[in-house]
Amino acid sequence: MDEMTWLDYLPVLGQGAWVTVQLTVWSTLFGALLAFAAGLGKLARNAAVRGLSVAYIEIFRGTSLLVQLFWLYFALPLVGQAIGINLRLPPVTAGILALSLNIGAYGAEVVRGAVQAVTRQQYEAARALNFTPRQTLFRIALPQAIPEMMPPFDNLAIQNLKDTALVSLISLADLAMRAEQLRNYTQDSTTIYTLVLLMYFGMALVLTAFMRGLSSMVGRWRPAQR
Amino acid sequence: MTDPIIRFDKVAKRFGDISVLDGLDFTVSRGEKVTIIGPSGSGKSTILRILMTLEDISDGTVWVDGEPLWHEKAGDGTLKPASEAHLHKMRGKLGMVFQSFNLFPHMTVLRNITEAPVQVLGLSKPEAKDRAMGLLDMVGLSDHAEKYPHQMSGGQQQRVAIARALAMRPDILLFDEPTSALDPELVGEVQEVIRKLAYEHDLTMLLVTHEMRFAREISDRVCFIDKGSVHEEGAPEDLFTAPQQPRTQEFLRAVLDG
Amino acid sequence: MLFGFEWDTTNGWTLAVSILPILMRGLWVTLQATVLGFAIAMVLGLVLAALKAAPSRLVSWPARGVSEFLRDTPLLIQLFFLYYVLPEFGIILPAFLTGAVALGLQYSAYLSEVYRAGIEAVPRGQHEAARALNLAPRRTFSRIVVPQAIPRIVPAMGNYLVSIMKDVPVLSVVTVLEMLNVAKIIGDRTFNYLVPLSMVGGLYLILTLVAAQGVRRLDRALPKTGIPLK
Numbered sequence: 001m002d003e004m005t006w007l008d009y010l011p012v013l014g015q016g017a018w019v020t021v022q023l024t025v026w027s028t029l030f031g032a033l034l035a036f037a038a039g040l041g042k043l044a045r046n047a048a049v050r051g052l053s054v055a056y057i058e059i060f061r062g063t064s065l066l067v068q069l070f071w072l073y074f075a076l077p078l079v080g081q082a083i084g085i086n087l088r089l090p091p092v093t094a095g096i097l098a099l100s101l102n103i104g105a106y107g108a109e110v111v112r113g114a115v116q117a118v119t120r121q122q123y124e125a126a127r128a129l130n131f132t133p134r135q136t137l138f139r140i141a142l143p144q145a146i147p148e149m150m151p152p153f154d155n156l157a158i159q160n161l162k163d164t165a166l167v168s169l170i171s172l173a174d175l176a177m178r179a180e181q182l183r184n185y186t187q188d189s190t191t192i193y194t195l196v197l198l199m200y201f202g203m204a205l206v207l208t209a210f211m212r213g214l215s216s217m218v219g220r221w222r223p224a225q226r
Numbered sequence: 227m228t229d230p231i232i233r234f235d236k237v238a239k240r241f242g243d244i245s246v247l248d249g250l251d252f253t254v255s256r257g258e259k260v261t262i263i264g265p266s267g268s269g270k271s272t273i274l275r276i277l278m279t280l281e282d283i284s285d286g287t288v289w290v291d292g293e294p295l296w297h298e299k300a301g302d303g304t305l306k307p308a309s310e311a312h313l314h315k316m317r318g319k320l321g322m323v324f325q326s327f328n329l330f331p332h333m334t335v336l337r338n339i340t341e342a343p344v345q346v347l348g349l350s351k352p353e354a355k356d357r358a359m360g361l362l363d364m365v366g367l368s369d370h371a372e373k374y375p376h377q378m379s380g381g382q383q384q385r386v387a388i389a390r391a392l393a394m395r396p397d398i399l400l401f402d403e404p405t406s407a408l409d410p411e412l413v414g415e416v417q418e419v420i421r422k423l424a425y426e427h428d429l430t431m432l433l434v435t436h437e438m439r440f441a442r443e444i445s446d447r448v449c450f451i452d453k454g455s456v457h458e459e460g461a462p463e464d465l466f467t468a469p470q471q472p473r474t475q476e477f478l479r480a481v482l483d484g
Numbered sequence: 485m486l487f488g489f490e491w492d493t494t495n496g497w498t499l500a501v502s503i504l505p506i507l508m509r510g511l512w513v514t515l516q517a518t519v520l521g522f523a524i525a526m527v528l529g530l531v532l533a534a535l536k537a538a539p540s541r542l543v544s545w546p547a548r549g550v551s552e553f554l555r556d557t558p559l560l561i562q563l564f565f566l567y568y569v570l571p572e573f574g575i576i577l578p579a580f581l582t583g584a585v586a587l588g589l590q591y592s593a594y595l596s597e598v599y600r601a602g603i604e605a606v607p608r609g610q611h612e613a614a615r616a617l618n619l620a621p622r623r624t625f626s627r628i629v630v631p632q633a634i635p636r637i638v639p640a641m642g643n644y645l646v647s648i649m650k651d652v653p654v655l656s657v658v659t660v661l662e663m664l665n666v667a668k669i670i671g672d673r674t675f676n677y678l679v680p681l682s683m684v685g686g687l688y689l690i691l692t693l694v695a696a697q698g699v700r701r702l703d704r705a706l707p708k709t710g711i712p713l714k
Contacts, residue, residue, distance in 0.1 A: 124278075129391075
């Protein structure tokens with residue numbers, strides 16, 4: 001076996017990192033959609049919509065991500081068998097689905113909190129100007145609430161990036177999986193895992209910088225922050 | 227003045243066990259400028275908030291422009307609780323200026339004024355902008371159209387809020403202690419705008435305030451409200467100089483000397 | 485067969501009943517890992533918080549860097565690092581202990597922030613009042629600041645305790661037989677993943693709802709005026 005140096009690891013780890021980036025981006029986007037749907041759903045007047053949102057949020061916040069991932073990957077096909085549909089998900093689908101559902105449930109609480117934090121006076125002003133409830137939500141409440149969501153969303157995005165490592169356990173070739181493969185091949189654990197930790201850290205820093213930028217963009221109208 | 231645009235008919239408002247309005251009878255004629263005065267907790271603001279549909283009523287009927295505000299006529303002629311569609315239609319007749327301005331912080335001044343005319347009344351953007359610029363000119367803030375609320379003083383924000391309410395062309399404009407949240411040196415500029423409105427427009431105005439001198443200046447009629455009902459009312463020169471009721475006398479002595 | 489228990493695969497219900505005692509064994513391991521990981525995080529978090537608050541930047545900046553690093557990298561990779569790299573330096577720990585240390589490390593960074601936020605939330609006026617009374621800085625901290633910080637810190641710590649519990653299944657990758665790993669093994673052997681995995685989900689839901697209720701009670705029970713230390 002040829003001696004490999006840390007430089008030789010980089011292309012392999014780079015491939016894995018690219019998968020990690022894609023997983024993070026897609027599951028954060030889908031997660032954000034779910035967060036808005038369930039967060040606003042929890043505030044809806046319709047009791048069925050509210051109940052569904054609460055059930056989704058509680059189930060996915062109340063159980064472990066790895067349990068959810070395994071359930072979707074290993075148990076869901078059996079449900080499909082029982083009802084006669086093929087629910088065997090490819091690893092990438094199961095992975096993105098579990099990550100999005102999980103982060104979306106946490107995000108939903110952020111969305112709900114921020115919308116509820118918009119002051120009563122703003123809703124009254126909107127009412128006095130005869131905006132409909134829908135217009136009030138989309139034109140008055142959400143534009144004020146979204147900037148408030150950004151710092152917790154930043155934390156959730158980082159959480160999501162870290163959580164993508166778990167999809168390696170259902171055989172997805174992300175950064176964590178590549179690291180494990182390299183380790184099996186070279187036994188050079190120290191170098192490989194140090195590199196991988198640094199790569200995740202680097203991605204987290206980039207993600208935070210991006211979220212900061214996004215935050216100042218959606219909050220342009222606000223007085224200068226402390 | 228026999229054409230009442232607002233009529234409260236034995237209106238009661240209770241919050242749990244606390245009775246705020248208790249069989250209130252009260253009318254305002256079209257074009258009239260009425261000031262409501264009274265001790266805090268007397269239910270003054272509640273009257274405005276009921277009219278703006280921010281607060282519902284517990285009993286009685288409120289009439290606005292000949293129609294019940296919180297009720298609709300059912301098929302058999304009786305009154306049933308109003309639907310959201312009815313409230314939406316009725317709200318179009320009213321506008322409100324709040325104590326704490328309540329401008330939308332995420333919109334520029336211009337957008338604050340044009341948003342509702344465009345979204346609710348269906349005006350085109352240029353139409354709404356023309357209307358807004360005219361109103362900004364009237365309140366003396368034409369140069370501030372592109373600013374955000376937090377970049378302005380409280381007095382300027384309140385003048386924008388008045389323009390915003392006027393942009394909806396209401397028949398009735400409600401002022402809920404419009405100068406109470408302002409630093410003393412900014413009160414004058416807001417009062418100046420309200421005064422101009424009172425003298426030059428046929429708008430019906432209903433004002434809750436603690437500024438007695440200002441009330442006297444602009445009102446056709448002053449109502450003293452205490453414990454949820456009208457205690458005494460009359461032309462300002464009568465009510466302020468020769469109040470008939472002991473409680474009115476006591477209240478006026480306290481606020482005028484204080 | 486696992487831990488000496490047989491399972492009955494006649495149908496889903498009999499399977500569920502027969503594997504419940506096995507899952508309980510796993511649950512016990514999950515709780516042990518949670519408590520040990522939390523204890524380590526509490527102590528390390530305190531050390532990190534103290535270092536981050538050190539007057540010298542030579543100390544506080546590296547401490548902040550370490551804290552960021554621990555927080556921004558995946559638990560799974562930290563765990564693998566400890567599991568594979570420590571033995572290369574002659575430190576051989578049982579898998580369970582390695583797992584608890586990994587949990588402790590990751591969450592020490594979160595808890596250090598909880599401590600900091602709790603202490604910074606004590607109003608400046610309290611420090612000024614203590615100074616006006618000529619209290620020594622150490623006494624000010626132990627008698628004035630900490631008692632008022634505790635009611636803010638404890639509920640936040642409770643929430644992280646629940647988070648740690650939900651992260652314990654990650655330890656299955658280093659062969660720790662916590663609840664999810666036990667369920668996975670049962671699934672591998674019976675070809676029925678649905679029953680054991682759903683049961684683990686249900687048990688987790690019960691645990692976290694109970695824990696959340698506990699944290700809420702604790703939050704309500706703590707006097708907001710502060711808890712004096714003896």
